[in-house]
Amino acid sequence: xxxxxxxxxxxxxxxxxMKKLQSEKLVKQVKHVYENVPYYKKLMDEKxxxxxxIKSIDDLHKLPFLSKADLRDAYPYGLLAKPLDECxxxxxxxxxxxxxxxxxxxxxxxxxxxxxxxxxxxxxxxSNKDVCQVAYGYGLFTGGAGLNGGSHKVGCLxxxxxxxxxxxxxxxxxxxxxxxxxxxxxxxxxxxxxLKEQGYTPDKIPLKAxxxxxxxxxxxxxxxxxxALGIKAYDIYGLTETTGPGVAFECSEQxxxxxxxxxxxxxxxxxxxxxxxxxxSKGELVFTSLDKEAFPLxxxxxxxxxxxxxxxxxxxxxxxxxxxxxxxTDDMLIIxxxxxxxxxxxxxxxxxxxxxxYQIVVDRVKNTDTFEVNVEMTPxxxxxxxxxxxxxxxxxxNAMKTMLGINPTVHLVAPKAIARSEGKAVRVIDxxxxx
Amino acid sequence: MAIKQLTVFVENRQxxxxxxxxxxxxxxxxxxxxxxxETQDFGVLRLIVNDEEAAEKILKxxxxxxxxxxVVGVKIGDAPGKLSSALKVLDESKINMEYLxxxxxRTEKHAYVVxxxxxxxxxxxxxxxxxxxxxxxxxxxKL
Numbered sequence: 077x078x079x080x081x082x083x084x085x086x087x088x089x090x091x092x093x094m095k096k097l098q099s100e101k102l103v104k105q106v107k108h109v110y111e112n113v114p115y116y117k118k119l120m121d122e123k124x125x126x127x128x129x130i131k132s133i134d135d136l137h138k139l140p141f142l143s144k145a146d147l148r149d150a151y152p153y154g155l156l157a158k159p160l161d162e163c164x165x166x167x168x169x170x171x172x173x174x175x176x177x178x179x180x181x182x183x184x185x186x187x188x189x190x191x192x193x194x195x196x197x198x199x200x201x202x203s204n205k206d207v208c209q210v211a212y213g214y215g216l217f218t219g220g221a222g223l224n225g226g227s228h229k230v231g232c233l234x235x236x237x238x239x240x241x242x243x244x245x246x247x248x249x250x251x252x253x254x255x256x257x258x259x260x261x262x263x264x265x266x267x268x269x270x271l272k273e274q275g276y277t278p279d280k281i282p283l284k285a286x287x288x289x290x291x292x293x294x295x296x297x298x299x300x301x302x303x304a305l306g307i308k309a310y311d312i313y314g315l316t317e318t319t320g321p322g323v324a325f326e327c328s329e330q331x332x333x334x335x336x337x338x339x340x341x342x343x344x345x346x347x348x349x350x351x352x353x354x355x356x357s358k359g360e361l362v363f364t365s366l367d368k369e370a371f372p373l374x375x376x377x378x379x380x381x382x383x384x385x386x387x388x389x390x391x392x393x394x395x396x397x398x399x400x401x402x403x404x405t406d407d408m409l410i411i412x413x414x415x416x417x418x419x420x421x422x423x424x425x426x427x428x429x430x431x432x433x434y435q436i437v438v439d440r441v442k443n444t445d446t447f448e449v450n451v452e453m454t455p456x457x458x459x460x461x462x463x464x465x466x467x468x469x470x471x472x473x474n475a476m477k478t479m480l481g482i483n484p485t486v487h488l489v490a491p492k493a494i495a496r497s498e499g500k501a502v503r504v505i506d507x508x509x510x511x
Numbered sequence: 512m513a514i515k516q517l518t519v520f521v522e523n524r525q526x527x528x529x530x531x532x533x534x535x536x537x538x539x540x541x542x543x544x545x546x547x548x549e550t551q552d553f554g555v556l557r558l559i560v561n562d563e564e565a566a567e568k569i570l571k572x573x574x575x576x577x578x579x580x581x582v583v584g585v586k587i588g589d590a591p592g593k594l595s596s597a598l599k600v601l602d603e604s605k606i607n608m609e610y611l612x613x614x615x616x617r618t619e620k621h622a623y624v625v626x627x628x629x630x631x632x633x634x635x636x637x638x639x640x641x642x643x644x645x646x647x648x649x650x651x652x653k654l
Binding site for chain 1: 516518520521522527548549550552553555557574575576577578580609610627
């Protein structure tokens with residue numbers, strides 16, 4: 077199969093040249109950040125590092141890390157490296173104010189992000205002759221915006237569907253002959269199910285490729301979706317902190333995702349010591365934005381557990397490959413594509429006058445995540461009227477929806493009904509077996 | 512005058528009610544009447560017992576969530592139409608009921624109805640004026 081590249085020179089660049097490019101960009105970037113982001117300058121000063129110490133990409137390990145906590149401390153403008161009048165866009169993660177990430181983009185940043193997404197689309201064997209149905213959410217969420225931009229860059233006819241409204245998705249897909257589908261893997265599986273129910277067999281479905289990300293999925297799920305839709309399904313990785321989807325993307329080999337390392341330099345570190353680990357080691361994935369202007373995070377700890385490899389790829393790309401993330405170093409859950417921290421549930425319970433005794437149960441039923449929260453009833457809230465207790469469950473579910481952006485089912489349970497392991501309550505039961 | 516009802520939050524799982532009644536029997540608490548309301552998730556067990564204070568303490572010590580609520584107890588004849596006539600009194604007095612349950616006495620030819628309303632005094636007055644006998648905790652103890 078002929079290999080298509082969006083930016084061939086970069087995507088197939090020899091290792092030494094890539095290192096040179098990364099080094100040039102990093103030297104410039106560190107200077108830019110040091111001069112424009114007092115928050116990071118302080119971190120560097122504390123570590124005794126100056127921009128002069130960074131002469132090549134090999135010096136990256138000297139720089140301090142950034143974590144989600146830094147993003148919270150610096151919210152909203154503390155990590156901004158460009159004047160606001162040069163910024164053209166924000167994107168944000170779902171979730172509560174406490175955990176919300178707001179990322180800023182200049183036009184240059186948007187362009188490089190969309191280039192990354194264009195590389196991902198082209199890597200599926202697609203071209204400007206394709207019709208690209210973007211069924212990721214549009215708005216603050218990066219999914220819709222990123223793939224929409226990438227699709228434009230490639231020159232596809234873009235269907236900006238956003239998420240949901242399955243009837244309409246199917247109608248546009250069939251009537252306008254969509255050939256590429258971009259959405260979360262669970263929504264792809266759901267669409268496949270709906271298409272089947274309406275009597276569409278894979279040979280009647282015009283799609284040929286899917287670009288699925290924003291939540292963990294298994295090889296089994298991939299095969300299921302590929303079979304049901306008659307397509308090849310490609311993984312895509314990204315996070316709002318670095319830019320959005322397109323930080324890494326899958327090629328025809330489907331054995332991991334090529335990191336767009338001319339823009340985002342990936343490291344694997346020991347999550348406990350912070351030490352950089354050699355290629356092939358399992359550890360925490362860390363990204364450095366080499367040339368983003370407005371929100372250039374240096375050594376951002378993703379909390380994703382991952383492995384990097386530079387083994388030669390049959391697609392011809394020389395970009396380093398990352399495995400599907402194998403877990404998290406924190407307790408974050410991804411439910412229906414939304415990041416959920418157990419501490420957010422705790423906050424809601426305390427706000428609503430409950431004890432922080434709860435258990436989150438996540439499962440996947442018919443390819444859709446189920447999200448239940450068991451909460452212990454308190455003597456103060458208890459009443460002999462059953463209608464009032466049901467209303468309490470509903471009101472808790474609403475408060476959680478406001479906090480998280482997704483709707484849980486809340487069950488009030490008896491005190492101590494929540495399973496305890498070695499005396500410690502088990503806060504999360506994830507039955508999805510995604511890893 | 513109202514009688515004291517013990518309400519217990521119960522998990523919706525096998526044996527949940529049995530473990531409560533076993534605990535009570537182990538402490539010689541006699542259950543006079545009970546009713547259960549349930550959803551898919553949980554149940555609310557309402558009990559009239561001979562010694563609600565002792566029962567409350569025992570169950571609390573066992574980790575249960577308990578609430579004591581005052582409810583109206585009324586004695587009615589054990590014959591067709593007697594319950595209706597009592598309920599008609601409340602209806603005519605525009606007294607709204609949350610729930611009710613009934614039980615029979617062992618020796619007397621009477622039935623007892625437990626009624627949960629917002630305002631016990633008005634309900635009792637209305638029933639009393641219509642000639643019904645209101646049951647007290649003392650009566651319950653004697654049953």
